[in-house]
Amino acid sequence: MNRITWNQLKLPIKEISLDIILPSGQSFRWKKHGDEWVSVLNELIVILRQEDDHILYRSIPSQARATLTTPIDVESVLQDYFNASIKLSKLYREFGARDKYFKTIAPLFSGIRILRQDPWETLCSFICSTNNSIKRITQMIDSICLTFGTYVATYDGVAYYTFPRPEDLCASGSVVQKLRELGFGYRAPYVYKTALQVHEWQLLGHELAELRGSSYEKVREFLMELPGVGPKVADCVCLMAFDCHSSVPIDTHMWNIVQRRYAKDAKIRPSKSKTLSKSTYDDISSHLRGLWGDYAGWAQSVLFISELRKNA
DNA sequence: GTCAACCCTACCAC
DNA sequence: AGTGGTAGGGTTG
Numbered sequence: 581m582n583r584i585t586w587n588q589l590k591l592p593i594k595e596i597s598l599d600i601i602l603p604s605g606q607s608f609r610w611k612k613h614g615d616e617w618v619s620v621l622n623e624l625i626v627i628l629r630q631e632d633d634h635i636l637y638r639s640i641p642s643q644a645r646a647t648l649t650t651p652i653d654v655e656s657v658l659q660d661y662f663n664a665s666i667k668l669s670k671l672y673r674e675f676g677a678r679d680k681y682f683k684t685i686a687p688l689f690s691g692i693r694i695l696r697q698d699p700w701e702t703l704c705s706f707i708c709s710t711n712n713s714i715k716r717i718t719q720m721i722d723s724i725c726l727t728f729g730t731y732v733a734t735y736d737g738v739a740y741y742t743f744p745r746p747e748d749l750c751a752s753g754s755v756v757q758k759l760r761e762l763g764f765g766y767r768a769p770y771v772y773k774t775a776l777q778v779h780e781w782q783l784l785g786h787e788l789a790e791l792r793g794s795s796y797e798k799v800r801e802f803l804m805e806l807p808g809v810g811p812k813v814a815d816c817v818c819l820m821a822f823d824c825h826s827s828v829p830i831d832t833h834m835w836n837i838v839q840r841r842y843a844k845d846a847k848i849r850p851s852k853s854k855t856l857s858k859s860t861y862d863d864i865s866s867h868l869r870g871l872w873g874d875y876a877g878w879a880q881s882v883l884f885i886s887e888l889r890k891n892a
Numbered sequence: 893g894t895c896a897a898c899c900c901t902a903c904c905a906c
Numbered sequence: 907a908g909t910g911g912t913a914g915g916g917t918t919g
Contacts, residue, residue, distance in 0.1 A: 710908035711906090766906030770909085810909045832907050855908090857900060 589628075589635040589658055595668045597691030598630045604885050605714045606695050606820055608705050608721040609743070613736050620725075620740050622657050625733050643733045663696045666825075666875075675879045679871055681841050682879055685886045692882045695820060699788035700778065701743040702821035707770050707808040709816070716763075723762040724771075728755075746782065749775035770808025777806060788821075796824040811861050819877040828868045828880045830861055833887040838864050845871070 602610040602617050610619045617628040625640040639654045659665070668691065676683035704724075709717050721743075728744035749755050749772060759768035778788065791799050799822045803814040815829035830838070835856060838846060846867040848860070856864075872879040 707909095712907060766909090769906090808909065812908060855902080859899075 584638045584640065586629070586636040586638050587655065589637050589662075590655065591635065591659070591662060591664045593630075593633050593635065593691075595664075595691060596635065596662060596693055598628055598635065600689065600692055600885060601695065603714070604888060605709075605717075606881070607697060608714070608718040609701075609725075611738065613738070616736075618735060618738070618740070620732050620742055621661060622652055623730075623732060623742055624652060624654075625735050625740050626654065626658070627735070640733050640735055643731070661696055663693060666693070666878075668693050668878075671875050671878055672882075674875075675872055675882075678873065679879070682872075682883065686882055689882050689886050689889075692878075692885055694825065694878050694881055696823070697821045698743065699791070699817070699821040700746060703774065703778075703788070703803065703806070703809075703817050704743070704771060706813045706816045706820075707774060707806075708764065708767050710767065710808070710810075710813065712767075720763055720767075724759070724764075727758065727762060746775040746779035750779050767808060773807045774809070792823050794822075796827055799824055800827070811858060811865075815865065815877075819880075825875045825877050826869050826873070827877045828865045828872075829877070830856065830864050831884070833884055834880065835864075837883055837887055838868075842868070842871075 598617055603612070607619070610617050612618075615629055617630075619626055623642050627638050627640070629636045637654065637658060639652075641652075672686050672690070676686060705717065705721055708720050712720075725741040725743055726739075728748045729741035730744075732740045732742060734740070755775075756768045756772045759771060764771065791802060794802075796818055799818050800814045803809050803817055804811070809817075812829050812831055815827045818824035818827040819829060828834075838848065842848075842864075846864055848864065868880065869876045
């Protein structure tokens with residue numbers, strides 16, 4: 581029945597741990613079926629399987645579109661998506677040399693890499709992430725795709741859809757109401773207004789992806805203009821979609837770690853405040869950027885996940 | 893002494 | 907598990 585053959589991903593197994601990366605709050609689009617991870621990338625279903633010493637993948641093209649005429653090099657798509665050119669083991673060594681705490685944590689969480697995700701999908705997803713849990717965000721993203729996305733194909737009894745483009749969410753004001761019905765709450769107008777702005781920008785001939793060449797500061801500034809995007813969301817999107825590897829998002833988990841382990845070095849005054857001020861946020865973020873270096877965001881994600889697992 | 897121009901914390905709705 | 911907005915206090919020049 582299924583004659584699609586498996587291919588072997590050209591990325592050393594030590595460099596990647598699917599079970600840690602895929603469900604830990606970077607992407608909210610991967611579903612696990614048995615020992616397979618399934619998602620939609622570039623309008624086609626991608627299936628991943630982690631074996632003992634390598635990762636296998638295969639893909640299913642969109643049934644809704646005639647993509648057969650333009651074959652997609654899935655290996656390239658995955659190399660790009662996993663930032664495969666970045667050598668994780670080297671980064672871990674460097675982080676460990678710079679930071680004693682990282683050195684103690686890292687061995688327990690190997691293969692954590694930053695994904696290079698679609699800018700719009702990432703932006704939209706992280707606007708939805710505020711004051712929210714991975715489980716619920718995943719649910720929301722699932723329903724926004726089902727409601728506003730395009731059908732791709734069905735695999736293992738599950739229908740897969742693309743992530744809606746900005747214009748798909750600009751149809752009318754009823755989008756906000758629909759999003760509220762889907763459980764987006766106060767995030768509904770943020771998503772809608774941001775879609776409107778991004779679409780307008782696209783009509784001017786721009787694409788979010790073109791910002792990938794810009795500096796971290798430029799991208800961050802641009803993103804923070806958008807409704808529902810503050811420092812934390814901007815930093816997540818910078819890191820996970822715009823190649824700003826030095827961006828260090830400080831969420832509540834990182835804030836806990838900083839207070840516990842880095843407060844003295846980061847010169848954090850012992851405030852009892854539960855919330856981060858903008859300036860304290862920037863102080864912490866740049867301190868960690870100085871500590872970990874150009875790929876600080878990659879170190880952040882290791883500690884973030886260690887904290888996530890601890891509380892789970 | 894007073895007054896913008898901040899910047900911070902707290903607080904709450906979304 | 908954040909953002910946007912407000913109020914109230916502190917600091918600076």
